Amino acid sequence: MSRESAFIDRLRSFASDPAARGLIDDCAVLPFGSRDIVLTHDMLVEGVHYLADDPPEDVAWKLAAVNLSDLAAKGARPIGVLLGYPLGESDWDQRFADGLQKVLAAFDVALLGGDTVSGAGPRQIGLTAIGEVESGAAPSRAGAQAGDLLCVTGAIGAAGLGLRAALRGDEASGFIAAYRRPHPRLIEGRILAPHAHAMADISDGLLIDAARIAAASGVAVRVELESIPLPPGTAQDSEARTTAATAGDDYELIFAWPADLTLPQLETTKIAIVGAFHEGKGLRLFDGGKIVPLPRKLGYEHGAS
Amino acid sequence: MSRESAFIDRLRSFASDPAARGLIDDCAVLPFGSRDIVLTHDMLVEGVHYLADDPPEDVAWKLAAVNLSDLAAKGARPIGVLLGYPLGESDWDQRFADGLQKVLAAFDVALLGGDTVSGAGPRQIGLTAIGEVESGAAPSRAGAQAGDLLCVTGAIGAAGLGLRAALRGDEASGFIAAYRRPHPRLIEGRILAPHAHAMADISDGLLIDAARIAAASGVAVRVELESIPLPPGTAQDSEARTTAATAGDDYELIFAWPADLTLPQLETTKIAIVGAFHEGKGLRLFDGGKIVPLPRKLGYEHGAS
Numbered sequence: 084m085s086r087e088s089a090f091i092d093r094l095r096s097f098a099s100d101p102a103a104r105g106l107i108d109d110c111a112v113l114p115f116g117s118r119d120i121v122l123t124h125d126m127l128v129e130g131v132h133y134l135a136d137d138p139p140e141d142v143a144w145k146l147a148a149v150n151l152s153d154l155a156a157k158g159a160r161p162i163g164v165l166l167g168y169p170l171g172e173s174d175w176d177q178r179f180a181d182g183l184q185k186v187l188a189a190f191d192v193a194l195l196g197g198d199t200v201s202g203a204g205p206r207q208i209g210l211t212a213i214g215e216v217e218s219g220a221a222p223s224r225a226g227a228q229a230g231d232l233l234c235v236t237g238a239i240g241a242a243g244l245g246l247r248a249a250l251r252g253d254e255a256s257g258f259i260a261a262y263r264r265p266h267p268r269l270i271e272g273r274i275l276a277p278h279a280h281a282m283a284d285i286s287d288g289l290l291i292d293a294a295r296i297a298a299a300s301g302v303a304v305r306v307e308l309e310s311i312p313l314p315p316g317t318a319q320d321s322e323a324r325t326t327a328a329t330a331g332d333d334y335e336l337i338f339a340w341p342a343d344l345t346l347p348q349l350e351t352t353k354i355a356i357v358g359a360f361h362e363g364k365g366l367r368l369f370d371g372g373k374i375v376p377l378p379r380k381l382g383y384e385h386g387a388s
Numbered sequence: 389m390s391r392e393s394a395f396i397d398r399l400r401s402f403a404s405d406p407a408a409r410g411l412i413d414d415c416a417v418l419p420f421g422s423r424d425i426v427l428t429h430d431m432l433v434e435g436v437h438y439l440a441d442d443p444p445e446d447v448a449w450k451l452a453a454v455n456l457s458d459l460a461a462k463g464a465r466p467i468g469v470l471l472g473y474p475l476g477e478s479d480w481d482q483r484f485a486d487g488l489q490k491v492l493a494a495f496d497v498a499l500l501g502g503d504t505v506s507g508a509g510p511r512q513i514g515l516t517a518i519g520e521v522e523s524g525a526a527p528s529r530a531g532a533q534a535g536d537l538l539c540v541t542g543a544i545g546a547a548g549l550g551l552r553a554a555l556r557g558d559e560a561s562g563f564i565a566a567y568r569r570p571h572p573r574l575i576e577g578r579i580l581a582p583h584a585h586a587m588a589d590i591s592d593g594l595l596i597d598a599a600r601i602a603a604a605s606g607v608a609v610r611v612e613l614e615s616i617p618l619p620p621g622t623a624q625d626s627e628a629r630t631t632a633a634t635a636g637d638d639y640e641l642i643f644a645w646p647a648d649l650t651l652p653q654l655e656t657t658k659i660a661i662v663g664a665f666h667e668g669k670g671l672r673l674f675d676g677g678k679i680v681p682l683p684r685k686l687g688y689e690h691g692a693s
Binding site: 086089096097100102103104106108111113115117118122123124125126128131132162163166169173176177180187195196197198201203204205207215 | 391396408414488
């Protein structure tokens with residue numbers, strides 16, 4: 084067991100409030116009067132979740148976007164955020180604040196408070212986001228049923244291509260924005276949440292996030308590699324699809340949809356059926372109808388609870 | 389202007405939601421149905437807010453306590469917390485988790501979620517706490533009025549004595565616990581909040597926290613040095629009182645009380661009247677009826693918003 088799994092297991096042993104959802108979800112969902120409060124806290128660490136020379140405005144964007152994406156996966160309307168910020172070089176800090184203002188305005192979210200401290204070592208920036216959802220409407224990660232379709236919004240793999248472009252210094256790449264300024268699927272999440280049996284965002288990779296939904300739900304999942312929608316204008320072969328399905332950072336939604344229900348037409352993007360849940364356990368990958376070996380890594384394993 | 393003030397001013401320029409309270413409060417207070425949600429996020433940084441060789445169980449206790457203390461100052465009932473945790477040495481991490489379980493159980497607060505990341509450099513641990521309060525019942529820092537009494541709960545200065553004992557390695561000191569395991573005044577806060585015109589917790593020092601209430605409220609405050617209640621069994625002179633009033637970390641409540649209202653009798657601790665608010669601006673210190681110079685430092689200036 085990894086150090087991180089051991090720590091999270093220890094926390095799980097006393098996170099017994101139903102709102103904590105056993106720490107298997109990316110959000111807490113807390114009944115509060117006639118609605119539910121949705122809460123999430125995600126951190127970005129320099130050199131782990133972003134590159135040290137990424138523009139500070141984009142780091143702020145990404146920090147807000149990854150948290151709002153967790154709210155999107157619960158179908159929640161975001162209300163506000165609290166920032167936990169280590170002060171560093173003052174030009175960087177000011178540009179970070181510029182970016183934060185921009186991203187919060189873009190998604191109509193209030194800065195509510197937080198804390199600033201003296202920083203040292205690699206930057207580690209935390210954000211808590213709070214949102215609200217109709218009582219009982221937030222899908223969990225654990226609700227997928229045998230027979231459900233496995234679906235995703237949008238295209239998969241653009242952020243991974245963007246990361247590789249950034250690493251080789253190709254600032255002109257059209258994919259850089261997908262890596263640095265992901266768009267949380269807030270509108271789509273609110274449409275899908277009331278009907279999806281389970282939903283999450285693709286932060287760590289389609290395959291690993293699909294496997295986590297299956298494991299949390301006590302069912303098996305199969306993924307059809309050839310159904311994974313790739314960004315237009317890129318290679319459309321099995322290798323590209325495998326890379327995309329394990330790259331993460333796309334912040335598209337991945338969800339279990341009841342097979343007897345019509346998928347909604349979204350105005351903003353397409354929905355693709357990329358697999359199905361069935362009795363059993365584990366993840367199997369198919370390509371052209373044939374089972375194929377799983378890639379060595381299914382996605383990122385840096386932890387969230 | 390300090391780097392930190394500049395950064396917070398920049399954040400303040402767009403933190404325009406009323407729930408943010410202009411970032412002058414330690415908490416956001418968010419109307420939500422028939423009650424208000426109270427949210428706070430505070431971090432502890434190794435070497436800044438705690439000593440590197442403090443026991444990890446106590447660091448967890450303090451992290452929870454400082455956040456719950458912010459809720460106490462709003463008269464809020466705590467509901468739960470989210471943890472932002474950088475993994476380090478695994479024995480330390482496990483002991484931290486033990487301490488977190490203990491402090492959350494002591495105050496009946498749920499662990500709701502959070503994030504763990506790979507840590508490097510000095511530890512920087514964040515916690516978000518959420519609580520609830522009757523609609524409109526949470527006092528702000530900015531409501532003190534001329535004529536109000538300045539009051540504090542408990543005794544002042546025990547944590548400062550504990551810090552000095554810890555620094556000289558005197559683990560037998562009876563004050564160590566006050567520094568490492570402060571008790572948030574949750575019960576007292578709920579009794580005082582509906583009537584106090586303004587309230588905060590003493591995190592950075594009685595003098596600086598009094599001055600901040602006065603500044604936020606647009607009034608002046610005078611503090612009577614000889615009225616500051618010191619822990620029993622310690623020196624009871626002006627020097628000790630000045631040290632206590634600037635030491636911080638006590639997490640007692642400091643509040644503006646309407647002069648025409650009887651102070652409640654608390655079962656758990658005493659309330660002391662240590663000064664008064666009046667027209668004007670600034671802080672003045674009196675000792676034996678005579679004005680005395682302010683100490684060079686009024687308290688800690690590490691920032692919170």
